[in-house]
Amino acid sequence: MAVRRTDYILKRILFAVMTVFVAITINFVLFRMMPGDAISNLSRVPHATPALRAELAKEFGLDKPMWQQYLIYLQQLVHLNMGVSWVEQQGQPVWQLLRNRLANTIPMAALGTSVAIVIGIASGVVSAWRRNSAADYVSTNVAIAFYAFPTQWLALMVLIIFAGVLPSYGMHDVFSMQMGRWQSYLDAFKHMLLPSLTFALTLFGEYTLIVRSSMLETLGEDYVLTARAKGLSSWGVVRGHATRNAMLPTTTLIALSLGYIVAGAILIEAVFSWPGIGMLTYSAVIHQDYPVLQGCFLVLTMSVIFFNLLADLLYVKLDPRINE
Amino acid sequence: MNPVSVEPGVVPDLDRPRRRGGLLWDVVRKRKAAAVGAGMILVFLILAVFAPVLAPYGPRTQVGPVYGSPSSSHWLGLDDGGIDMVSLLFYGARVSMIVGAAAGLVATFIGGIIGITAGYAGGRTDGVLMRITDYFLVIPDLVLMIVIASIWGPALSHIILVIGILLWTGTARIIRSQVKSVRERAYVKRARSLGAGHFRIVFRHVLPQIAPLLIANVVLTVAIAIFDETALAFLGLSDPTAISWGSIIEHGFIRQAVTAGAWWAIVPPGICVALLIMGCYLLGQAIEDALNPRLKVAHLSIKTFRLRSLAGKGPEVS
Amino acid sequence: MSALLDVRNLHVWFDLPEGQELHAVQGVSFTLEPGERMGLVGESGCGKTTAILALMGLLPASASVAGQVLVDGEDIMAGAEKSIRPHRWTDLAMVFQGAMNALNPVKRVGAQIVEPMHIHRIAEGSEAERRAGELLELVGIPASAGERYPHEFSGGMRQRAAIAMALACEPKVLLADEPTTALDVMVQAQILQLLTRLCDELGLALVLVTHDLPVVAQVCERACVMYAGEIAEAGPMDELFHEPRHPYTRLLFAATPDLYGEDDVLSIPGVPPRLDHTSPGCSFRERCDRAFDRCASDHPESMMLAPGHVAACHLNEVGAAAGGSA
Numbered sequence: 001m002a003v004r005r006t007d008y009i010l011k012r013i014l015f016a017v018m019t020v021f022v023a024i025t026i027n028f029v030l031f032r033m034m035p036g037d038a039i040s041n042l043s044r045v046p047h048a049t050p051a052l053r054a055e056l057a058k059e060f061g062l063d064k065p066m067w068q069q070y071l072i073y074l075q076q077l078v079h080l081n082m083g084v085s086w087v088e089q090q091g092q093p094v095w096q097l098l099r100n101r102l103a104n105t106i107p108m109a110a111l112g113t114s115v116a117i118v119i120g121i122a123s124g125v126v127s128a129w130r131r132n133s134a135a136d137y138v139s140t141n142v143a144i145a146f147y148a149f150p151t152q153w154l155a156l157m158v159l160i161i162f163a164g165v166l167p168s169y170g171m172h173d174v175f176s177m178q179m180g181r182w183q184s185y186l187d188a189f190k191h192m193l194l195p196s197l198t199f200a201l202t203l204f205g206e207y208t209l210i211v212r213s214s215m216l217e218t219l220g221e222d223y224v225l226t227a228r229a230k231g232l233s234s235w236g237v238v239r240g241h242a243t244r245n246a247m248l249p250t251t252t253l254i255a256l257s258l259g260y261i262v263a264g265a266i267l268i269e270a271v272f273s274w275p276g277i278g279m280l281t282y283s284a285v286i287h288q289d290y291p292v293l294q295g296c297f298l299v300l301t302m303s304v305i306f307f308n309l310l311a312d313l314l315y316v317k318l319d320p321r322i323n324e
Numbered sequence: 325m326n327p328v329s330v331e332p333g334v335v336p337d338l339d340r341p342r343r344r345g346g347l348l349w350d351v352v353r354k355r356k357a358a359a360v361g362a363g364m365i366l367v368f369l370i371l372a373v374f375a376p377v378l379a380p381y382g383p384r385t386q387v388g389p390v391y392g393s394p395s396s397s398h399w400l401g402l403d404d405g406g407i408d409m410v411s412l413l414f415y416g417a418r419v420s421m422i423v424g425a426a427a428g429l430v431a432t433f434i435g436g437i438i439g440i441t442a443g444y445a446g447g448r449t450d451g452v453l454m455r456i457t458d459y460f461l462v463i464p465d466l467v468l469m470i471v472i473a474s475i476w477g478p479a480l481s482h483i484i485l486v487i488g489i490l491l492w493t494g495t496a497r498i499i500r501s502q503v504k505s506v507r508e509r510a511y512v513k514r515a516r517s518l519g520a521g522h523f524r525i526v527f528r529h530v531l532p533q534i535a536p537l538l539i540a541n542v543v544l545t546v547a548i549a550i551f552d553e554t555a556l557a558f559l560g561l562s563d564p565t566a567i568s569w570g571s572i573i574e575h576g577f578i579r580q581a582v583t584a585g586a587w588w589a590i591v592p593p594g595i596c597v598a599l600l601i602m603g604c605y606l607l608g609q610a611i612e613d614a615l616n617p618r619l620k621v622a623h624l625s626i627k628t629f630r631l632r633s634l635a636g637k638g639p640e641v642s
Numbered sequence: 643m644s645a646l647l648d649v650r651n652l653h654v655w656f657d658l659p660e661g662q663e664l665h666a667v668q669g670v671s672f673t674l675e676p677g678e679r680m681g682l683v684g685e686s687g688c689g690k691t692t693a694i695l696a697l698m699g700l701l702p703a704s705a706s707v708a709g710q711v712l713v714d715g716e717d718i719m720a721g722a723e724k725s726i727r728p729h730r731w732t733d734l735a736m737v738f739q740g741a742m743n744a745l746n747p748v749k750r751v752g753a754q755i756v757e758p759m760h761i762h763r764i765a766e767g768s769e770a771e772r773r774a775g776e777l778l779e780l781v782g783i784p785a786s787a788g789e790r791y792p793h794e795f796s797g798g799m800r801q802r803a804a805i806a807m808a809l810a811c812e813p814k815v816l817l818a819d820e821p822t823t824a825l826d827v828m829v830q831a832q833i834l835q836l837l838t839r840l841c842d843e844l845g846l847a848l849v850l851v852t853h854d855l856p857v858v859a860q861v862c863e864r865a866c867v868m869y870a871g872e873i874a875e876a877g878p879m880d881e882l883f884h885e886p887r888h889p890y891t892r893l894l895f896a897a898t899p900d901l902y903g904e905d906d907v908l909s910i911p912g913v914p915p916r917l918d919h920t921s922p923g924c925s926f927r928e929r930c931d932r933a934f935d936r937c938a939s940d941h942p943e944s945m946m947l948a949p950g951h952v953a954a955c956h957l958n959e960v961g962a963a964a965g966g967s968a
Contacts, residue, residue: 015458022459026468030475130626148547148601150554153573153594160587216622222743225623229700230758231730237624240757241746248748259464266470267555271577281467285474285559297471304464320748320791627703628723634653634708 005322012312016305023301027294028073032066082298083291087283094295097280102299104171105276108192109265112199117254119200120207125246127208128215129238139208147205151264155198155271167191170273195272202264203257210253214246221245248319255311258304265300348539351614352607361606368600372417381408383415383567391586401588403572404579409588412572413596419568420597423484423553428546430488435495435545436538442496443503444526454500461493466555473561480563483556487549495541499534506533536615543608547601554597569593644715646847647674647697647734647815652709654689654696664918666692668871669709671944674815679841679848681858681865681879683894687914689871690851694817698734699726713814731758735813737804739820744804745792751803752778752788758810777806781836798829802836809840815847816840822857834861855895859883864950867891870914870925873944877951887953889930924956932957 064072076082082094123143127136146154159168167173171191172184218224219242227237269278277296284292316322352358371378381387385407392402400409442453469486476482506512512529520528556562557570558577576582576589654667667689674680682690695701697711699722711719718729738744745754755774759765765773775785781802792800801821808816818837822830838861841848850861858865859879866876867890875888886892893910912929915921924942927933936956944954 019459019462023463026463027471030471129624131622133626144602144605145598148551148598148605150551150558150570150573150594150597152555152558152577153590153597156573156577156582156590157594159582160590163582219622219624221623222738223746225700226736226738226744227746228623229698229730229736231727231732231761233727234624234626236761241749242624245746245748256461259462259466262464263466263555266467267558270559281470282559285470285561288474290474293471293474297467300467301463305462308462318748321793622702623700625703629699629701629703629705629707631719631722632653632655632706632708634651 005316008316008322009313012309016309019305020302023298023305024074024077025070027297028070031290031294032069077298082295085289085292087287087289087292094291097292098277098295098299101275101277101280102303104274105265105269105278108195108274108276109199109261111192112196113203113261115196115200116203116207119204121211121250123204123208124211124213125215125238125243127212128219128246129234131216140212143205143208143212145205146201147209149202150267151198151202152267152271154202155195155268158194158198158201159271162194162197166194168194168272171275191274195268195274198268198272199261199264202268203261206257206260207254210257211246211250214249214253215242217249218242218246248315251311251315251318255308258307262300262304348536348611351611355610355614357606358610361603361608361610364599364603365607368417368421368596368603371414372421375411375414375418379408379411379414381411383407383411391581391584391589393586394588400592401586403586403589404575404581409592412567413569413592416567416569416572416593417596417600419480419566420550420553420570420600423480423487423568424546424550424600426484427487427491427549427553428542430484431491431545431549432495432538432542434488435492435541436499438492439496439499440503440526440530440534443500444507444522444530446504446507450500453496457493457496460490461497465490466552469552469556470559470561473556478561478563480566483553483562487552487556491545491548491552495538495545498537498541502534502537503530506530536611540608540611540615543604543611547604547608550597550601550604569597644712645673646676646678646714648710648712648715649673649697650710650712652693652696652711653707654692654701655706656702657704657706658918662918665920666871666917667696670866670868670871670873671709672866672873672876674847674849676814676847677841677845678864679838679850679862681862682849682851682868683853683855683858683865684868685853685914688868689917690868691819693868694736694819694849694851697817698730698736699723700736728762731808731813732762732764732811733813734815734817735808735811736817736819737801737808737821739823745800745807747792749791750788751790751792751795751807755788755803755807755810758807762811764811774806774810777809778803780809780840781806797825798832801825801829801833805833805836805840809844809846812844813846815849817849817851819851820853821850823852823854830857831860837861867894871917872925872954873952874926874955875951875953877948877953881948881951887947887951887958888926888955889932889957890926891953893929893931924954 080095082098085092085094085097123139127139130136149157162168167187167190169191171188173187173191223245224237224242227241228234232240265276265278266281267278268274269276270282273279277299280292281296281300283289284296352362375383384405386405387408388398388402388406390402390404390406392398392406394401398408398410400413403409403412438453438457442450442457469490472486472489473482476486507530512525515525515529553562553568554570554573557568558574560574560578562568562571564571570593572593573590576586576593581587581589650671652667652670653665656664656666658664670689670693672680682694684690692701696705696707699707699719701707707719707722709719710717713729713733718726718733745751752771752774755777756765756770759770759773764770771788774788778785778788783799783802783806787795787799787803792803795803805816805821816837821837822833825833834857837848837850840846848861850858852858862879864876864878865882867874867882867888869890875882875886875891877887882891883895886895890910897910910929915925915928923938923940924930924933927937930937934956940956942954942956944952945958946952947958
């Protein structure tokens with residue numbers, strides 16, 4: 001079952017690129033096909049004079065045929081011209097907003113996701129190893145429960161429980177204007193804890209279930225019996241053989257949860273007012289700030305595609321059956 | 325190499341077409357998880373259907389102050405409009421379950437058609453359909469739902485369709501593999517060679533075989549749909565006049581329930597959503613497990629084999 | 643002096659879901675001396691695989707075991723898992739059917755051979771790797787192939803590697819479960835020759851489990867014929883073929899037209915009995931062409947008919963109507 005490595009990598013990259021195109025096209029189609037005529041929608045900028053409207057119409061080529069508009073759109077994207085926000089700070093360029101906010105989301109989401117992965121792997125492995133024991137039963141049902149809790153509700157629970165203990169609003173203390181640089185980082189970090197905690201809580205359930213399922217599959221394989229036959233202890237088998245093999249399908253499945261991570265970012269940041277791209281999406285929805293909403297969709301989708309590709313490449317590294 | 329397979333599976337007989345109704349009942353009877361899941365769903369179903377009869381108060385009737393505390397007459401307190409929370413939960417079940425079920429059905433319907441077409445036709449059609457499915461698998465569902473719902477406007481029908489249009493991908497893949505394997509079975513080939521048309525074969529032979537899988541899929545998709553509806557409601561994208569568990573949470577959030585200390589306006593609806601999703605997950609997963617009986621014995625477990633003495637057990641020792 | 647391997651009255655039961663039990667192995671006994679090659683033959687489901695898995699304690703938690711397994715006089719079964727584990731691979735080693743999955747696909751072959759040496763503290767580091775290389779050469783694979791992954795090997799090479807791996811801790815007994823079933827005929831012959839050579843050169847004792855009679859004929863001097871969890875007959879190969887003392891043995895060998903011909907086509911009419919409930923009498927009687935009234939009521943016990951030759955059949959008893967030979 002050997003597949004050439006370079007072929008595989010190229011195929012995955014090509015797929016990623018195609019998916020990006022599909023996403024861009026969907027974006028284009030959706031916003032050009034909005035109810036109401038495009039000109040009045042796009043130029044729903046506050047205080048728009050007829051002159052401004054005419055300008056915008058020309059810039060976006062709204063009088064031209066659809067395929068030409070598409071090309072113009074692509075061109076603008078390449079130049080990172082995604083329009084201006086209708087709401088934020090007197091028409092700030094969308095790209096700038098996206099970039100800043102994304103920088104805030106990434107560390108928060110990364111921390112939460114990493115913790116979730118570690119907990120998920122640990123409890124999944126132990127559950128599978130001690131299948132049908134009390135530990136397995138508890139662990140699995142807790143995982144299902146946390147998987148079922150709506151993310152925004154978990155965020156509110158964390159808020160309610162920890163409100164006095166840790167900062168729960170925004171990224172910086174409102175009253176602390178005069179902080180030194182390190183102090184300000186520390187402050188931001190403290191503010192990051194609750195949102196990250198929520199992230200971890202909302203994700204670990206699914207990961208536990210995925211890892212447990214992979215491990216159970218693996219534990220039925222013949223080489224596990226061989227390992228036992230060689231005299232390895234039960235834990236030795238799990239540690240030395242089963243876990244490594246179970247990580248292969250696990251990597252793939254965790255990659256599939258990226259969409260869930262992105263959705264979580266939106267809901268969690270909304271609750272904690274964490275100034276990241278999720279919060280930006282939320283306020284764009286509330287205020288119907290369509291340029292920003294478009295931008296958020298593109299950025300979030302690109303992130304998912306990117307990390308998906310990374311997971312594919314990681315898989316190639318892990319599985320020796322895909323070789324040169 | 326494995327001496328004995330001891331998984332209590334309901335193993336499909338591969339060469340004879342299987343009766344479909346019996347399987348579900350078997351699963352619920354034999355597997356505790358399935359029974360628990362089905363039970364939970366049933367409870368909520370009853371609450372939803374009989375809400376007007378069971379609910380202590382009306383869902384839009386103010387019966388006390390804003391965020392009134394839980395009391396003996398209002399076990400879960402009052403919301404931001406002075407409305408009884410328990411009644412809200414009962415009525416909220418209706419919209420949550422209707423949207424979830426409808427969206428789940430739409431998604432399974434679309435996914436089923438695509439999966440069957442791809443699996444049955446094979447070749448180029450299969451390739452193209454699966455490629456499209458893969459694109460949509462990667463593109464994050466909820467984000468796209470948010471965008472479409474924002475543009476389209478708040479209405480329950482919109483929400484149902486938006487969720488349904490994006491959740492078909494998982495179903496499509498699973499159904500496609502199953503259809504591919506059914507297509508190769510003896511009785512299908514026989515029907516083909518007898519000149520049966522494609523539609524006839526699909527309806528009479530393929531569909532009954534994949535029906536249990538479709539059902540498992542509907543249930544699992546409904547679970548996701550409920551989760552998504554709750555999220556969309558939270559973001560203000562659902563019908564503002566509809567009461568769902570998701571909208572109850574949204575009201576609580578927007579109207580500062582947390583600051584007011586009114587945990588009862590937020591905690592119960594979330595628990596209800598979780599319980600219903602858990603129920604669907606347990607039931608759907610149990611059906612799926614029954615369809616793929618794990619024939620392998622785990623080669624590893626904490627307990628090991630036991631020793632026995634022969635006195636009084638087994639045949640005579642000579 | 644005690645035998646190298648002495649299995650006494652081995653029983654294995656499996657718990658079934660509805661509370662019943664499957665009596666998979668019913669009182670199996672045999673002995674093995676160094677260098678001896680013994681076959682364990684029978685139809686699928688007769689319990690031969692379970693029996694040898696039991697010798698190494700490789701049974702699931704749903705199993706219970708009775709009897710003794712003596713290695714150089716010491717009963718390794720006395721303390722169940724705890725007492726058996728130290729003896730795994732060092733005294734008893736196993737080669738499984740279909741080495742594709744018996745080897746871990748994500749680990750290099752050399753590493754998998756070295757692994758038991760580490761586990762049992764026999765060798766470490768470069769010394770272990772050197773030994774692994776020697777073992778590979780011993781089975782006819784270049785030592786450098788240890789750097790490869792299992793999927794890079796052909797079926798025959800994989801099985802050789804599995805044999806090399808089994809020899810890593812210099813075991814006394816090699817248990818081979820259908821080692822050639824998944825291979826094509828040419829490769830089969832090579833593997834069997836390899837096994838024979840190893841037994842001769844290393845003094846290794848071999849238990850070869852198979853349903854394929856030509857395979858047993860090629861390698862083994864003795865065989866135990868199992869039916870429905872019990873040993874129907876055991877003895878030297880040529881005696882089993884020329885003078886079988888159990889109808890099953892006779893029918894089994896007769897069903898294979900030519901010992902050096904093709905694969906097994908066991909065409910004895912009927913099916914083996916279910917092992918989840920006991921019935922009185924002989925378990926073979928429904929398919930036997932020589933059953934008589936006593937067969938339905940009395941369970942035949944194993945009787946020694948000649949040195950090294952036992953059989954469990956009422957026909958062998960003095961006073962039985964006709965002899966049991968072909």
